Amino acid sequence: MPLNSFYLMPHPPIIIPEIGKGEEKLAENTIKACEKIAKDIAFKKTKTIIIITPHGPVFSDAVAISYSNFIKGNLKNFNAPSLNFEFKINKDLTQSIIDLADKSNIPLAIITENSYKEYNIPFILDHGAIVPLYFIAKEYNEFSLVHITYGMISPIKLYEFGILIEKTCQNVGENIAIIASGDLSHKLKNSPYGYDKNGEVFDTLLLDCLKNGDVKSIFTMDNKLIKKASECGLRSIYILLGSLNNFNFQGNILSYEAPFGIGYANIKFDVISKCENKLEVIKHAIKEKITSIRMKEDPYVKLARESLEYYIKNNKYLKIPNYVTDEMLNQKRGVFVSIYKHGELRGCIGTIFPTTNSVAEEIIRNAVESGTNDPRFFPVEEDELDELEFSVDVLMPPEPAKINDLDPKKYGIIVRKGIRTGVLLPNLDGIDTVEKQLEIALKKANISPEENYSIERFEVIRHR
Known part of the structure; x- marks a missing residue:
């Protein structure tokens, strides 16, 4: 099982000391959990990290995937111009994902150094990827990346893309990790985005489903609840869950807190056993929801x-x-x-x-x-x-x-x-x-x- 590590990580720049300048201490549990995931990745000598971010180029009709030898970025927009990052891209695995997506009718936008001319999009590493990788790179840096930005295509298509990722990794002879980068509700108490009671409901429900491996309930969640929660992580999670399609799993919640009114969760997903393909069960549940x-x-x-x-x-x-x-x-x-x-x-x-x-x-x-x-x-x-x-x-x-x-x-x-x-x-x-x-x-x-x-x-x- 080359794809053998599955995580959800948050991406608030404020938890980086050079940016938080002391305020990061309010999110101490989040930082400790990020460090724990970094140690787990280092212990497994992970060779490739597939990271799914909300803050790269988001297309309405496609998933974006970065394709080049290297990708770099910085946090100058968060008053930390000295924090620069560069990671090697696993071009072989990226190309294999592109090829299989093409055959599977999953729309991909391939982002390269020339994408600025084509899409008016710079080829950079975004903070949704940088923040988790900041903690990992401090502990271990012998890995390459597959950099993916989710698109606004249907949740089931994102899930199918996750299935495709896991299938592509089956023929790779090295340890691979997948990280869904995303924050939960942005509408919790004391949030700069305002408060909505649905934010707490959403976070509680989602975390409970992830803890218990209840994928079906995530895909039949009330759309109005999701909208009112103002989250940015659910679509990353859809892809992650697709990569776990053939497995029963539990979510080990390493941390959850909201010191700044935004939900931050670190979860390590532990595979329990193989199972039947969950895709058809999810599709059936969605059809029942539509009928209702x-x-x-x-x-x-x-x-x-x-x-x-x-x-x-x-x-x-x-x-x-x-x-x-x-x-x-x-x-x-x-x-x-x-x-x-x-x-x-x-x-x-x-x-x-x-x-x-x-x-x-x-x-x-x-x-x-x-x-x-x-x-x-x-x-x-x-x-x-x-x-x-x-x-x-x-x-x-x-x-x-x-x-x-x-x-x-x-x-x-x-x-x-x-x-x-x-x-x-x-x-x-x-x-x-x-x-x-x-x-x-x-x-x-x-x-x-x-x-x-x-x-x-x-x-x-x-x-x-």
């Missing part, structure tokens, strides 16, 4: 989803189905359809006033527009459909308003100056103040706050 979500859809959400699915598969609009209610057929309203993928916005387009003969027709048209014509996103593709969740807002007639009349939880707003118009729906995550709501709406309309603009407010009936 679909069963809870009301006619508005169901129509939005089926409209986009039908259009993408048949290149024409869905006819109004039988389950549509009289209210949807007889009312004329503006409608916004929002699409989410893994908790992140995937498209949102709507109409302030009705443009068709009914709310039902408005949903059909705007669901297709949201999925295919939102200029912020590439059009939705057929293989994404099962990963999407929908929200439908039926707009009440807008009314003139002053700033004092606004409430971002209750009212959406429309700002106008001539032909420039900006619309923002109510009760959106992260928009808790009138000032923030106005700022975003004005930016969407390209209206300066100093201009003389008009404001309207409106309520919505949200179906989600």
Whole structure:
């Protein structure tokens, strides 16, 4: 078993003494656990470390993998310009991973010294990799790297990429370690990013699953919970778990703390025994989750989803189905359809006033527009459909308003100056103040706050 060491490590630069300048002592347990992992890697005389980071070049449609003889980086952005690092890349293993990914239909972006010209991306070692490697290199430096940055592709694809990594390592005659670099929730108490009670829930649930080797529960976790936790490590963990696909394991939690309001965990994963391929079990659990979500859809959400699915598969609009209610057929309203993928916005387009003969027709048209014509996103593709969740807002007639009349939880707003118009729906995550709501709406309309603009407010009936 050449790939024989599996770890989760955090990457806060503040735990490096040259950066923390004394504050690192608040994360003493984290530092000790990082040092323990470094000693374990040294004891095993690990020859290659595969590190998965959130802070290299992140692509929406591919995993990034660095390909060159060496990769170097520094921590000058964290006021430590003297800390420079250079590691040899295991080009043979990297190339083998690239070749197998190509055959397995897993999208990879190969990052080289020329990537600055192609992607406007510098070829550097990021702090998500540097911080764990800082502790390892102090203890042991006879290793080369495979440097991977996760992409925003589906969790199951990331898991399959982990399977591919483990398969590639089977033919290598040396000890290999894989490190998932990632911090947990950024929304714990005293966090500079703000507090959300869901952060603690997320960290507790994830750590419990990792401790008990419960992979299925990780892949069926509530997307809204993940989003509210504001983590950066889960996608690294998906790949790591894929590399453990054929094994029963336990997570030995060496440390967990949050001295700065961000969850830091060090975990060493201990293989217990071989097991059957877990991939199909996970896929089945995900399908059951999707079915459960679909069963809870009301006619508005169901129509939005089926409209986009039908259009993408048949290149024409869905006819109004039988389950549509009289209210949807007889009312004329503006409608916004929002699409989410893994908790992140995937498209949102709507109409302030009705443009068709009914709310039902408005949903059909705007669901297709949201999925295919939102200029912020590439059009939705057929293989994404099962990963999407929908929200439908039926707009009440807008009314003139002053700033004092606004409430971002209750009212959406429309700002106008001539032909420039900006619309923002109510009760959106992260928009808790009138000032923030106005700022975003004005930016969407390209209206300066100093201009003389008009404001309207409106309520919505949200179906989600």
